[in-house]
Amino acid sequence: MEDSAPRPGEKKVVAVVGGGLVGALNACFFAKRGFQVEVYETREDIRCANVVRGRSINLALSHRGRQALKHVGMEEKIVSKGIPMNARMIHALSGKQSPIPYGKKGQYILSVDRANLNKELLTEAETYPNTKLNFDHKLQDWSAETGLMTFARPDGSKTQVRADLIVGCDGAFSAVRKQFLRRSRFNYSQTYIPHGYMELTMPPKHGEFAMKPNYLHIWPRNTFMMIALPNLDKTFTCTLFMPFEEFEKITTGDEVIEFFQKYFPDAIPLIGADALKRDYFRLPAQAMVSVKCSPYHIGDKCVLMGDAAHAVVPFYGQGMNAGFEDCIVFDEIMNRFNEDFGAVLPEYTRVRVPDDHAIADLAMYNYVEMRAHVNSKWFIFRKHVDNLLHLLMPKTIIPLYTMVTFTRTRYHVAVERWHWQDKVINRGLLAGAVGAVFGGSYLLVKNPPNINKLAVAAEKIWNKLAALNTP
Numbered sequence: 113m114e115d116s117a118p119r120p121g122e123k124k125v126v127a128v129v130g131g132g133l134v135g136a137l138n139a140c141f142f143a144k145r146g147f148q149v150e151v152y153e154t155r156e157d158i159r160c161a162n163v164v165r166g167r168s169i170n171l172a173l174s175h176r177g178r179q180a181l182k183h184v185g186m187e188e189k190i191v192s193k194g195i196p197m198n199a200r201m202i203h204a205l206s207g208k209q210s211p212i213p214y215g216k217k218g219q220y221i222l223s224v225d226r227a228n229l230n231k232e233l234l235t236e237a238e239t240y241p242n243t244k245l246n247f248d249h250k251l252q253d254w255s256a257e258t259g260l261m262t263f264a265r266p267d268g269s270k271t272q273v274r275a276d277l278i279v280g281c282d283g284a285f286s287a288v289r290k291q292f293l294r295r296s297r298f299n300y301s302q303t304y305i306p307h308g309y310m311e312l313t314m315p316p317k318h319g320e321f322a323m324k325p326n327y328l329h330i331w332p333r334n335t336f337m338m339i340a341l342p343n344l345d346k347t348f349t350c351t352l353f354m355p356f357e358e359f360e361k362i363t364t365g366d367e368v369i370e371f372f373q374k375y376f377p378d379a380i381p382l383i384g385a386d387a388l389k390r391d392y393f394r395l396p397a398q399a400m401v402s403v404k405c406s407p408y409h410i411g412d413k414c415v416l417m418g419d420a421a422h423a424v425v426p427f428y429g430q431g432m433n434a435g436f437e438d439c440i441v442f443d444e445i446m447n448r449f450n451e452d453f454g455a456v457l458p459e460y461t462r463v464r465v466p467d468d469h470a471i472a473d474l475a476m477y478n479y480v481e482m483r484a485h486v487n488s489k490w491f492i493f494r495k496h497v498d499n500l501l502h503l504l505m506p507k508t509i510i511p512l513y514t515m516v517t518f519t520r521t522r523y524h525v526a527v528e529r530w531h532w533q534d535k536v537i538n539r540g541l542l543a544g545a546v547g548a549v550f551g552g553s554y555l556l557v558k559n560p561p562n563i564n565k566l567a568v569a570a571e572k573i574w575n576k577l578a579a580l581n582t583p
């Protein structure tokens with residue numbers, strides 16, 4: 113048994129379990145503080161492996177994630193390899209495309225390659241002499257009393273290691289979390305949504321992107337939806353979201369084409385009919401799970417971060433961003449409490465649980481909303497009003513999407529503020545409507561407008577708004 117407990121005068125040992133996105137970044141945070149950091153990762157070193165099976169090929173990086181990268185000096189490196197997406201590009205069934213900006217001019221999110229991001233973060237962690245990456249180490253069990261962890265090795269052997277602090281960054285199916293589940297007064301919920309997802313590649317056309325690159329392309333179709341994010345190699349990764357039962361209904365190549373013909377006709381020539389027929393059956397649709405729990409810590413021994421603490425459904429593009437922000441929040445609390453784990457861990461739970469629960473709820477809300485309200489007139493009208501009010505009163509009315517994506521407003525505060533704004537705006541609209549009925553009828557009688565022109569303009573706005581409540 114290796115015993116890595118600190119000798120007097122030595123920095124404590126922090127074991128980061130999981131060398132995924134959050135684990136690798138967190139290793140940098142702890143290494144920067146001078147801890148002796150040991151990262152334990154089930155997989156082999158993805159920088160040497162040729163097949164990397166991630167969960168999604170690319171993801172949207174926004175403000176919170178960028179701020180965390182900045183803390184460890186990695187922002188520029190990652191941003192330079194990202195592709196800015198300034199707006200959503202909505203694909204109507206007719207093939208018509210209409211852009212809808214994410215925020216104000218100059219605000220954008222970035223499409224980044226998951227594998228590259230993970231590799232860069234591992235390489236960065238390794239630049240600290242006080243960090244060691246241990247691949248092919250799968251955590252099996254650990255003891256909350258002693259901090260002793262048991263790892264399984266690919267050759268079937270086992271290793272035991274002790275650490276002062278265990279940081280569980282081992283994802284949605286966390287092995288670290290199992291110990292929490294055995295304890296009393298641990299709240300836990302896990303929900304699988306009925307939708308699955310499947311990734312399809314859209315190749316370059318004549319050496320160029322097949323569609324406009326600086327957009328997150330969206331094909332909203334109520335119960336189904338497809339999105340596409342650009343990659344540096346000029347491909348797009350398309351992700352089809354659909355209920356599992358619908359995925360299962362399609363069993364032959366011709367049925368795939370028939371289905372796309374009906375819902376995403378413009379995508380067929382771009383992906384290629386033959387590729388579509390083949391790739392649809394390459395991997396089964398993947399499940400999506402939402403996990404909420406509390407507390408995030410056990411004594412002064414263990415803390416959960418990233419998906420291990422809060423797996424969220426991907427409809428707000430915040431899972432990784434929230435996990436990265438966890439690292440900053442923890443770091444800030446370490447400063448406040450002088451790296452005293454006994455004080456830091458409970459405070460981290462106290463501060464972070466409401467925010468991570470809020471983003472889990474928001475992501476779920478967006479998932480429901482995208483299907484249920486996409487055709488609600490009131491809803492679309494309200495999105496328009498919110499954006500207009502933000503333009504008029506940028507400090508008072510801030511759309512929820514803007515707060516979540518382009519600020520570090522605490523997630524639960526963003527939600528509270530959103531509810532407050534909603535009430536105020538609805539009241540204002542009610543008062544306005546009463547006034548408008550009287551005022552408007554008077555004006556209409558005095559100078560009747562050109563109804564045709566009005567209708568055309570209204571329809572234009574309408575079409576744009578119809579797509580607003582997409583990610």
Ligand SMILES: Cc1cc2nc3c(=O)[nH]c(=O)nc-3n(C[C@H](O)[C@H](O)[C@H](O)COP(=O)(O)OP(=O)(O)OC[C@H]3O[C@@H](n4cnc5c(N)ncnc54)[C@H](O)[C@@H]3O)c2cc1C
Nearest residue numbers: 130132133134154172251282283287418419429431432433
């Ligand atoms: C389809 C899809 C699209 C998404 N899009 C976005 C997006 O656009 N923007 C965004 O911010 N987020 C997005 N997310 C969420 C994002 O992928 C996750 O939030 C993020 O990967 C969480 O990182 P993590 O390090 O906590 O977990 P993971 O990335 O799951 O990493 C966990 C690591 O732990 C290792 N591990 C697991 N078990 C053990 C063990 N027993 N012992 C040792 N190691 C172990 C795993 O091998 C893995 O390397 C998306 C998710 C999905 C599914």
Ligand SMILES: *[C@@H]1O[C@H](CO)[C@@H](O)[C@H](O)[C@H]1NC(C)=O
Nearest residue numbers: 297298299300405406407465
């Ligand atoms: C568990 O959930 C209940 C109900 O929401 C809540 O009152 C309680 O404080 C939670 N406990 C923990 C430890 O988070």
